[in-house]
Amino acid sequence: MKITLESNEWQPWFARSGFRDIKGAIQDEIVSGRKYILFLDDAERQPGVLEALVAYVRSHSKNCRLVVGTRSAGIDMVNNLLTRYRLYPRDRKSVV
8 A cells, every 4th residue: 555645745654652652752753843644553552652642633733633543442442532632523423
């Protein structure tokens, strides 16, 4: 699968667990003023990483977007976290 970005304006950033602390990685690697699309796969297996990314995106919503991958067993956990941070309307039933 090939993923391309239509505009050079947005830079992809992939969160990978096991290499370093996510908060430190965000602080060191994400440059203020640039626009990012943050990617996290298997989000249900990394709730701390997901929560840090959601909090960051919520506070930098003009410059960041978040793409989350999860297994069907993790949808409720991801939905609950997104609802808690109010990243989409409460009446929405699922991220799917």
